[in-house]
Amino acid sequence: MRVFNINKAIGLASSGVEYAQVYRRELFAGIPAVDDYYVFTDYIPTNLSVFTDRLGFRRDQVLWIYDLVAGRTTRPSTLTVDDYLARVGQPHEVAPAIPEYTDVALTGSPVRYRIRTVIGAIVDRVETIVGDRIVRIEHYDETLHDIEYFHDGRLVRRVFYTDDGRVAAEQFYRNDEILRTLITSASPLYTQRLRAGRERPVTFGGDLVLEGRAQFFQLVFAQLFSRPDDVVIVDRALDVIDGIYPVIGAHRLYSIVHAEHFDPRQLEDGVLLWNNHYEFVFTRPDLVDGFIVSTHRQQEVLEAQLAERMPEGSFSVARIPVGFVAAPASSPEYERFALVTASRLADEKHLDVLVRAVAAARATLPELRLDIYGEGNREPLLAVIEETKSQEFIRLMGHQKLEGLLGPYGLYVSASTSEGFGLSMLEAIAEGLPIVGLDVDYGNREMVESGVNGRLAPHTNAEGDAAALADAIVEVLTDAPLDELRAASLRKAEEFTAAQVRQLWEDLLFGGAPC
Template identity: 35%
Template sequence: MTVYNINLGIGWASSGVEYAQAYRASVLRKLGIKAKFIFMDYFNSENLADLTTNIGFKNEEVLWLYTAFSDLALSQPSISVAQFKEQLGQEILHEQILPRQVVLQLANNLELRLHLSRLAPHCVSWVEYLVAGKLQKKAYYTSQLSHEEVYGDKQVSYRQFYNQDGSVALTEMLTAGKASLYRTKDQVFYSKEELIAAFMKKLGLTAQDIVILDRETGIGQVIFENVRPAKLGVVVHAEHFSESSTNADYILWNNYYDYQFTNAKWVDFFVVATSVQQEILTEQLRRYNHHAAKVYTIPVGSLAQLKEASEPRRMWSLVTASRLANEKHLDWLIEAVVKAKQVVTDLSLDIYGEGNNRAKLAKEIEQADANAYIRLKGHQDLSYVYTKYEAYISASTSEGFGLTLLEALGSGLPLIGLNVRYGNQTFIDDGQNGYLLNLASYTDKKAVVAALSQAIIKLFTQADLAAFSKHSYEKAAAYLDSEIETKWEQLVSAEVGAGND
């Protein structure tokens, strides 16, 4: 029995989907349930094993569509720059060392640009071959040559993926930079969909296997057509519909999930991260699709333990942690704290995280003359940071789950946030462990800032912080590792124990 998890791409700055998958991998690993994580996109500038290792996958857990037809195992680059130069067998006329790159000049106007691995910076990840400044090919390495891209007229003409013995396992032909056909030793596929169908057949799926679709764009139909006899599950990672475009007779699904919901009768189960979303999605599929869907609620994160403060928390202190991005509305928090400080005179706010808005936020703090009590703390390991503070605050208008909310909860912090789906509604019990703010509009900056400011004042002047903290700890207990592991164990047991329709 294997749980196959299907995604498209992955990067160094991965999204919540990849982090959710990596977390799932760790849970299934603990449970001793065999799992594979499949990536369908082509990667032209990084080693996939570097990307997946960086986020927490094991090499043996990862499958890549393009190398699945070869016998070459996924692995990190391991050929050193010195070894590569030795294997060249040519005189190097000039060598230039740059950050994560080594440029070699050879005879006949040949230039080699060696791009180095991020995780093993002394090893070669991929190499560009240029003649008289014109790109001829790119070669990608693990412990040996893995695959190559050959260029013609400034576009990729074909790609070749190799076996351990150097023979060609798969060739991808491209026309005008777009894939036109794929060829193995004994088969030809005239589209990527046909290649994926062949890949699915290679998996040898049985009724004891589960296939979980994390991303569908461009591959949904071929997965649905080739998944049986395995069970098919779909994980919903975000808000799944547009509320403003939905009425009693019509729903506008999130385009990333439209295919899955439209064809929900062929899906054995859905997985969402919160009970609020589970209730909403179940009812919507019943109303708009006339389908009684099976929807599991399994959080995308958990807590190893509840963390008690080892020393007194800093009084009147707030903390928040997120990407420094527009949608997090940290500028609203800054204004709210500045306003609340007129009443709570020793109030402070520490903001953890990095992002494109750092300079903008720093300027706003400076203009408010708030540097002494509002600080940008950057990216840090927050494992034992939350217990230093008295409360957590968020101005985000959309939080699919909110791992930082959960981490704060597990450190006993009262929480302040807007009454928006789904994280805040999951972790904040209004008046019991914080304040869930109801507003007519969550895009009205003035109203939101006023509400946040009032909630801060109320928390520090009226609330029983000890009681609020106790309630947060009680809620957090439901998210301990063992609790979430049990949920996945129960899902797998229920699905592989049931027959397919």
């Protein structure tokens, strides 16, 4: 059985969705009958392998839609800066290199090249700049992959090449959206047609002409989902699912719900509004074989909400945790007042609230310190750290693998209000850390039994949350038996072992006990 996991993008500051795919890949590796692939649909300007290698994906499992259109495979660039300079062919001057790029100015010309590099002075892409405007960008793996063209600072066209240098496809853009795609006879998609029931692509000058993003996606997916037992799992449905619905045929299709799936503020008016990331699939659940959520509570809520709108039996909601743990184990020694959190440095994680909470709690517990693991936009967070004069006891640790790292900390803390599951919280309880977080759905309430393996503080607003978290931190570290809380976290983590979560996937894919 081939299982295609569809995602939009991946980057340096990967989200919980990408880490969920990493966990899933490890689980599927233990199911011999599953041959799993990870498909990315957004145009990604940096060579995709830079990000997928970092997360441990095998290159033969990674399928980028813009590789498929040109018959290419996922692989890193091999072109060096010196290789590129040898191709310039005109008198030029090379500016001193800096870590991210090398500038090359053509003698007597307003044209210069900015050679963007990745590790080891390997060329990722080359920007052609006239005056102060980028007019084109060449992207490389082992050969020229594609060229982007710009007019007045806006993307207008991309050309994609086969390994042997033939044009496989051209895409034209308006307001950064795909307007039209031309597929040439050099592309493996050329002989593919949309399946029955949909308008077939027209031809112009021998090329296939596809209008808009959805028709382009449909052509690629129609080729990809070619075996009767192929299964499709969509991790991010927005701007993707309309390219899958028309060609899914008899293949099974599952949509994973990674976040809060509705806007709870609308319930006060008696109106339920779906999160726009899931609106398409929730309005047509009959076209999906099932939804997959991570927690018992979200399964209960979503089933009830769909039942109010849809006939009985027209939808299915399975619960499969997005992460798993090996053998839970606590560090025999830990630093009681050392706090830790891990997440992307993004507004929705409310790390500014957490900084204020720790700064406030430190008035009672002056030994407190906090390490923040993760990457993203550092500047707003650094501003709050400076404002609260927290530089001496709050550190930004960057992106690191957390396994085996968390145990020596005394407490895991979080100010997030929107954890669909909470992978970093799972990693924390697997190493015996108690958790202090806010009393919100879904991941917090799945991972934390307040008073048993941590505390859930009341959620109100930013100011109130900071005060409530500060109180909870002080309470846990002064009044609670920390060793008992740590033992309770380990027991909770036993619910999420690899064997248990893998069995849930086997039940879904091959039948068996209800999920």
